[in-house]
Amino acid sequence: MTRIARQQTRRVCAAFFLRTFSIFALAVTLVALQSMTPAAAEDDAAAKPNIVVILVDDMGYGDPGCFNPESKITTPHIDSLARDGMRFTDAHAPGPLCHMSRYGLMTGRYPFRTDVSRWPTQPLIAPGQMTIASLAKSQGYQTAMVGKWHLGFKENGYDQPLPGGPVDCGFDSFFGIRASTDIPPYFYIRGNEAVQPPSDRIEANSSEGWSPIQGEFWRAGGIAPNLQLKDVLPRFTEEATSIIKRHAENKKDAQPLMLYLAYPAPHTPWLPSEAFAGKSGAGMYGDFLMMVDDQIGRVLDALRAAEMEDDTLVVFTSDNGPVWYDADTERFDHDSTGGLKGMKGDAWEAGHRMPFIARWPNRVAAGSTSEQLVCFTDLLATMADLFEVPLPDDAAPDSYSFLPALTGKAAGETELRDEFVMQPGARSMMTIRQGNWKLITALGSGGFSKPSRISSGAGDPAGQLYDLGKDLGESNNLYAAKPEIVTRLTAQLKQIVESGRSRPLAASKDVARVDPGSLDGKVMCGYQGWFSCDGDGNEMGWTHWARNPRKPFAPGNVTVDLWPDLSEFSPEEKYATGFRHADGRVAEVYSSTNRQTVLRHFQWMQEYGIDGVFAQRFANGLKNETLKRQKDAVLENVRAGADRYGRTFAVMYDLSGLRAGEVANVWDDWRSLREEQKITTSPGYQHHEGKPVVAVWGVGFNDDRKYSLAECHELVRRLKADGCTVMLGVPSWWREGTRDAVDDPALLEVLNLADVLSPWTIGRYRTPKEASRHAAQVWQPDQKWCADREIDFLPVVYPGFSWHNLKGAPLDAIPRLKGEFLWSQIAAAKRIGSRMIYVAMFDEVDEGTAIFKCTNDPPVGEGVEFLTYDGLPSDHYLKLVGHAAKVLRGEAPATDTLPTLPSRSVSRTPDLYYDDTRDPAR
Structure with missing residues (x-):
């Protein structure tokens, strides 16, 4: 059976699974609503929830069972989040690579707006730039980060402090690593200092039977004596669960917790522990992902043991698509991309469309699904909406709140996202999505899939245009057939790139809105x-x-x-x-x-x-x-x-x-x-x-x-x-x-x-x-x-x-x-x-x-x-x-003579072709 035929079969099975899942969700929701008293709802609404953001690394849309019922990888704990919360089926990383994605998630700003390539020696987040952590901290939260940073420090040697990292971006505490576990040097950081400098050395490693960037792959370089690559994943779980336990013990402070847990897995090196080796149907990648799911389960257990589960919003997603080739799908009959085209780094959907789940008991309907377009940049505006605080004009320029979709509350003045812009990993093209239409400004994947870039020949389209409503697999390029849509999306893309923001500046709450219902009185x-x-x-x-x-x-x-x-x-x-x-x-x-x-x-x-x-x-x-x-x-x-x-x-x-x-x-x-x-x-x-x-x-x-x-x-x-x-x-x-x-x-x-x-x-x-x-x-x-x-x-x-x-x-x-x-x-x-x-x-x-x-x-x-x-x-x-x-409108007296009007104060900075044939004076 070909991959395409398998994908078609899987889509039919997936549709049946999702319908079944929805029926089950409805029943769960009704039970939850019946058990929720009005008083309890009012109490929940009055209190700010704890917030736990779990970001895994290089996991595909088709890996968790709740997004792909034919997955060969067992993910019971991720699936439990979907069972008890809401799946977003149209959620996207703001960039299809680790540092791009994390920059957007932290700042609410598209990563193409900064030079993300400077991360190895310079911090990507500017001093004073609002982040999800600084916003939460301003609202009285204890803020903690554990895991992979990958957004740069000001590096002056690893025996010196490392400014510009998490503790300078709003987190009260940080324990983690500077980047991936295949990018040296390898060492733990607490606060803004190395726990031990990377004074030892580790040689490069790879695995037979996999591509050079799969398997037990890591690069040669410095490593700290107290760090073993196989221990990093459980070490971060231990740190995260300790933070949760300590927070519960200090509950008298009445300070909510915001925890950002950034696992560096299932990114390479794939290092499943003995308990998971050979347990999946997708080789060592699947085994390692099962281990990741188990670690997530430990964190969820810690929330439950601390009696924090019911008042905690848990957000789960992956930073970008998987490194998973067609040959891997053929070999294991496991499609990590869930039928989407491409892989990590690509402009195609598999590079950035991510499994995204939010669980918040009694506030988010259990077993529910949302088709609302979401980008990781939206987390900041959503938190601001949750806290009922306005975003400053100079913050989160590409962030839209998805709280209405999440909780079912009326959108009111909240503007929902209807477009998404991204630059793929090769940074040689751009993509914009509005409605079902998706434009890629050049040919090729723009990322890891080959060819990354194709020069258009005579008669070839200059780019790619897909109708995702009919062609989610991006197989039918309509660029030449729909020039008017290409023109419109190109103009919109240009505007978003050049204006420095895509989120409209929100009107002040005291702005009186003109009734658009009639021209009378206008x-x-x-x-x-x-x-x-x-x-x-x-x-x-x-x-x-x-x-x-x-x-x-x-x-x-x-x-x-x-x-x-x-x-x-x-x-x-x-x-x-x-x-x-x-x-x-x-x-x-x-x-x-x-x-x-x-x-x-x-x-x-x-x-x-x-x-x-x-x-x-x-x-x-x-x-x-x-x-x-x-x-x-x-x-x-x-x-x-x-x-x-x-x-x-x-x-x-x-x-x-x-x-x-x-x-x-x-x-x-x-x-x-x-x-x-x-x-x-x-x-x-x-x-x-x-x-x-x-x-x-x-x-x-x-x-x-x-x-x-x-x-x-x-x-x-x-x-x-x-x-x-x-x-x-x-x-x-x-x-x-x-x-x-x-x-x-x-x-x-x-x-x-x-x-x-x-x-x-x-x-x-x-x-x-x-x-x-x-x-x-x-x-x-x-x-x-x-x-x-x-x-x-x-x-x-x-x-x-x-x-x-x-x-x-x-x-x-x-x-x-x-x-x-x-x-x-x-x-x-x-x-x-x-x-x-x-x-x-x-x-x-x-x-x-x-x-x-x-x-x-x-x-x-x-x-x-x-x-x-x-x-x-x-x-x-x-x-x-x-x-x-x-x-x-009769609000002032009519006069035949010119009225004398008072002076006004100066406004604040807010937050064509000429045709001579037209009528004179027109």
């Missing part, structure tokens, strides 16, 4: 998000800052008329230009793909009371891989910002620049956003009349657009059939079919399908008096027409206009009048009874319509001309728009 801003900078990784140069984005952004090559105020920005958000301020300082700008910047923008919206944004998504770049990657990254940033700061957002497609037949691209993109990216499921996604809002701008303009009204009609029909509230951005004189609108009866046929109409007004009036007249003569009858057809009306207001550097027009073509022009429109919208307002735009510095913070100290020089805010505070327009939201 002031929404347009958010362009199209700014790129040379050096931001987009490969788009100075797009939307410079006329020629491939040349330096400097005098003579500029398109913006306002200069953003970056006084609050961090150094990582600023990009130097060729411009200078009056005092000689280099002028800097920002990139919209920098997540920290977009989060900052949403923080401003929250601080000033702006409800949300229409995220602009220009349709003319949807089929260009580079442009779409940028659009996707910005949209993800917007999503994260809205979720963090309690704002709302909706997608707005701009059809400008599309050729005939290309409107259908919008439908394809929307389906991808909704089905693949689940964009409308975000807590902040704007809905109206119970349906997600999608806006389409550019229907019915008379500026010789190449796409047809028939195409627009079909798009609106499809969007409505998809259950959407459709908002259409239309010309100002759409009703009459004059001036900026086409004179075509088909236009009204399209608009009759809409749920919301929003006429474009930029440049249609230029003074407060003209704005008031426009509202009375155009908006009011427009609104009545809409009301007669049960269509909502969304007027557009703007602060002023200028496109001197973009088009060569006069600077300050439509003056702001220090906010009087904008307020005249807001007051007019309120007078005619508008229930919603669209402000154009939040960040549009190209055309001088921005309302976000812009400086009164822009660059200077010969031929350099920029607008300012006329000496007003840089947040003047943010305050004005936030006040407009209060007026709209």
